Amino acid sequence: xxxxxxxxxxxxxxxxxxxxxxxxxxxxxxxxxxxxxxxxxxxxxxxxxxxxxxxxxxxxxxxxxxxxxxxxxxxxxxxxxxxxxxxxxxxxxxxxxxxxxxxxxxxxxxxxxxxxxxxxxxxxxxxxxxxxxxxxxxxxxxxxxxxxxxxxxxxxxxxxxxxxxxxxxxxxxxxxxxxxxxxxxxxxxxxxxxxxxxxxxxxxxxxxxxxxxxxxxxxxxxxxxxxxxxxxxxxxxxxxxxxxxxxxxxxxxxxxxxxxxxxxxxxxxxxxxxxxxxxxxxxxxxxxxxxxxxxxxxxxxxxxxxxxxxxxxxxxxxxxxxxxxxxxxxxxxxxxxxxxxxxxxxxxxxxxxxxxxxxxxxxxxxxxxxxxxxxxxxxxxxxxxxxxxxxxxxxxxxxxxxxx
Numbered sequence: 001x002x003x004x005x006x007x008x009x010x011x012x013x014x015x016x017x018x019x020x021x022x023x024x025x026x027x028x029x030x031x032x033x034x035x036x037x038x039x040x041x042x043x044x045x046x047x048x049x050x051x052x053x054x055x056x057x058x059x060x061x062x063x064x065x066x067x068x069x070x071x072x073x074x075x076x077x078x079x080x081x082x083x084x085x086x087x088x089x090x091x092x093x094x095x096x097x098x099x100x101x102x103x104x105x106x107x108x109x110x111x112x113x114x115x116x117x118x119x120x121x122x123x124x125x126x127x128x129x130x131x132x133x134x135x136x137x138x139x140x141x142x143x144x145x146x147x148x149x150x151x152x153x154x155x156x157x158x159x160x161x162x163x164x165x166x167x168x169x170x171x172x173x174x175x176x177x178x179x180x181x182x183x184x185x186x187x188x189x190x191x192x193x194x195x196x197x198x199x200x201x202x203x204x205x206x207x208x209x210x211x212x213x214x215x216x217x218x219x220x221x222x223x224x225x226x227x228x229x230x231x232x233x234x235x236x237x238x239x240x241x242x243x244x245x246x247x248x249x250x251x252x253x254x255x256x257x258x259x260x261x262x263x264x265x266x267x268x269x270x271x272x273x274x275x276x277x278x279x280x281x282x283x284x285x286x287x288x289x290x291x292x293x294x295x296x297x298x299x300x301x302x303x304x305x306x307x308x309x310x311x312x313x314x315x316x317x318x319x320x321x322x323x324x325x326x327x328x329x330x331x332x333x334x335x336x337x338x339x340x341x342x343x344x345x346x347x348x349x350x351x352x353x354x355x356x357x358x359x360x361x362x363x364x365x366x367x368x369x370x371x372x373x374x375x376x377x378x379x380x381x382x383x384x385x386x387x388x389x390x391x392x393x394x395x396x397x398x399x400x401x402x403x404x
Contacts, residue, residue, distance in 0.1 A: 001398050003088060003305070005387045010290050011184055012385040016394070017083065017403040019386030020094035026389075027061065027315040028068050028102055032110065035069040036317050039263040045327045046070040048134060048226075050126060052077050052117050052215060054099075056384060057093025057285045058234050059149030061318035063099065066145060069322060073109035073137040075129045077117050081150070091385050094403060108136040118211055119152055120158045120218065127222035142226035143219065145326075148212045148233040155206040158214075166206040168291055169195035170249045177245065177293035180368075182378045183318040187365055195250045207254035209233070209261020216265050216275070230326065231265065231275045233258050236343065237298075239353055241360075245292050256325060259340070276333065278341040279323075281317055284380035299372035299396045302361040306373060310346045313380070318341055 006014040049066040053059040054076030066072040078096060083089030096112045103110040111129050115122040134141035156163045169175075169192055176191040195203070204210075212233055212302035219225050235255040237247055246252055258277050263291040282288070282298050312320070325333055326340050336342050346352065363371045382388040 001086075002395065003398055003401060004209070004394070005382055005385060007182065010295070012381070014385065015088045015091040015094065016386035016392070016398070017400065018398060019383075019389040019392045019394075020091050021098040022389045022392050023383055023386065024060070024064075024095050024098040025102060027064050030315055031064050031319060034323070041049060044070050044072065046072045046144050047129065047139050048072055048137070049074045049147065050077075050130065050143045050219075051075070051147045051149065053147075053149035053151060054078050054112065055080055055095050057149065057151065058280065058314050058318060059391065060092075060099070061314040062149065064315065065151045065318045065322050067103055067108050067110065068106070069319065070327070071108065072144070073133050073139065074103075074108065075126060075133055075143075076112040077122065077126060078112070079116055080114060080396060083400055084329055085404065088400060094237070094386065098401065105320050109133055116156070118152070118155045118158060123215060123218040124222070125150055127219060127224050130224045132215050135375045140226075141224055142229070143224055144226045144229055145146070146215065146219065146229065146231035148215065148231065150211070152206065153213070157205070158241070159386055164202040164205040166203040166254070167199045167250055168245070169193065169199060170244050171195055171200060171253065173247070175244045175292065178296045179292050180295045180299060180372075180374055182295070182381060185368065185374065187368065192245065192292055194285040200250055200253055204254045206256050207251065208257030209259075209264075211259045212258065213264055230272060231277075232326070232341070233277050235259070235277050235340075236282065237279050239348075239357070241295055241357070242297055246294070259338070276335070276339075276341050278321060279344045281312060281318070281344045281347045283314055284377055285384065295377060296363075297356070298359065299374040299377045300363065300377050301352070301356045302373035303359060303371070304352055304355045305346065306346045306376070308352065310352065312346070
């Protein structure tokens with residue numbers, strides 16, 4: 001089968017297993033070059049990590065850095081669509097498969113659970129997996145780092161069995177802004193009606209911090225939390241021009257609940273700080289491409305940051321997060337006035353934001369590919385699905401049965 005990207009409304013419906021594997025290996029190689037192991041695993045600050053939402057984006061990048069940067073054993077959890085002999089699976093399916101194979105080749109212990117991370121049964125299975133993996137790695141059955149990086153549009157409440165659905169909408173008034181259709185390269189205006197109170201509530205239930213708290217509580221009850229355990233979840237703030245649809249919209253309301261959850265976790269473990277929210281840079285993910293104005297903003301931002309030598313992807317951001325924040329030489333993790341870790345600092349530099357805004361003002365359909373990095377944005381988007389990876393022959397026939 002020859003597999004090509006199938007894109008509809010800035011959503012890619014296909015994936016390429018060879019390309020996904022190549023992308024994961026490239027990120028592993030980059031991580032290895034950035035870290036140099038000294039001593040044994042017992043000497044490392046990070047020996048066992050649990051990654052909830054491990055298959056793509058920041059979850060996958062964090063798992064790669066924990067494993068190939070620090071030598072940690074890792075338990076990953078994701079809910080992916082398996083591939084068959086006639087139809088490709090989801091990108092995360094192939095990413096997980098490649099990670100597991102590469103970890104084994106390097107003598108690194110790992111296990112990946114496929115299941116709904118929102119359900120209590122999955123939390124119980126994760127605790128069992130932590131114990132089993134610790135025995136294999138000959139380390140205490142205690143998790144040092146929990147990365148919470150779920151990106152699901154729906155959540156079934158484990159207690160009520162009610163299904164909640166998230167939406168990407170403004171709050172209070174309609175939003176209109178420009179976006180870019182990656183398939184055609186056309187700039188178009190898009191309008192979104194404001195969310196109802198029920199839509200706001202449901203989005204917080206899906207994307208907020210309630211499940212993060214449940215995870216930490218379940219791990220604590222199971223007795224698998226290290227005395228020095230740290231946990232992190234991700235958020236985005238961005239420039240004021242995006243706030244109507246993001247920070248002040250339904251997503252922002254859910255992300256604010258993540259910060260509430262971090263405070264609640266820290267209050268529960270009052271003897272030490274355990275939970276942080278990391279504010280990350282704008283990056284192309286499977287979901288960011290469909291948020292109004294975000295593709296337009298990021299295409300201009302990437303152009304500016306690449307010209308300044310400041311551009312980072314998920315793996316570079318995760319390397320900096322671990323090396324310079326979570327596990328820096330100094331014991332205290334640097335945070336902003338609200339207690340958040342900031343690795344969006346380069347994006348939010350005054351000069352970067354000023355020049356990005358100026359570019360956005362000057363973009364027309366005629367100069368789109370000169371003023372912006374829409375080509376780079378599209379390339380990053382395709383890469384998340386295994387396409388446009390250097391060295392991969394996309395005209396070659398793919399035997400999907402080899403990737404089951």
